[in-house]
Amino acid sequence: MAGQIRLPEMNLVFLTGRLTRDPDNRMTQRGQAICGFDIAVNRRYMDNASGEWKDEVTYVPVTVFGDAAERAKDRLKKGVPVLVEGRLTMSEFVDKSGQNRKILRVTGRRVQILQSADAFNHEDSDMAQAQDASEVAEDDVPF
Numbered sequence: 001m002a003g004q005i006r007l008p009e010m011n012l013v014f015l016t017g018r019l020t021r022d023p024d025n026r027m028t029q030r031g032q033a034i035c036g037f038d039i040a041v042n043r044r045y046m047d048n049a050s051g052e053w054k055d056e057v058t059y060v061p062v063t064v065f066g067d068a069a070e071r072a073k074d075r076l077k078k079g080v081p082v083l084v085e086g087r088l089t090m091s092e093f094v095d096k097s098g099q100n101r102k103i104l105r106v107t108g109r110r111v112q113i114l115q116s117a118d119a120f121n122h123e124d125s126d127m128a129q130a131q132d133a134s135e136v137a138e139d140d141v142p143f
Helices: 066-075 117-121
Strands: 013-019 024-027 033-046 053-065 081-094 100-113 135-137
Touching (some): 053 066, 053 081
Parallel strands (some): 053 100
Antiparallel strands (some): 013 033, 013 081, 033 053, 081 100
């Protein structure tokens, strides 16, 4: 077709949020580590109707594999702020009632902790002092 523009396809996601629960760690049948967790991503906006500030929270499931999963299981805990780099993936399954379901999740390639362990352990610590970031990265995602 003449004049049709071919757009490059890209599937790249960057999200920051806090873990909503401790990670779920397991192994695949082939012995590869998997670490699953959810993050809460907040968005603050002005409600035009009321003139008040409101918060909207989106809960995003994240899965990391391999060495990144091994490192994440020791470092990630509920409440820890993270930056996740990855791609969107769709999973299909049949639920307990026999209904077909789909879930959109992030397959993480890199997870960076945005707060030092010391700052996380002291609730009254100032977030500005938590610049010592740990990193979990993995390029060997199995698909």
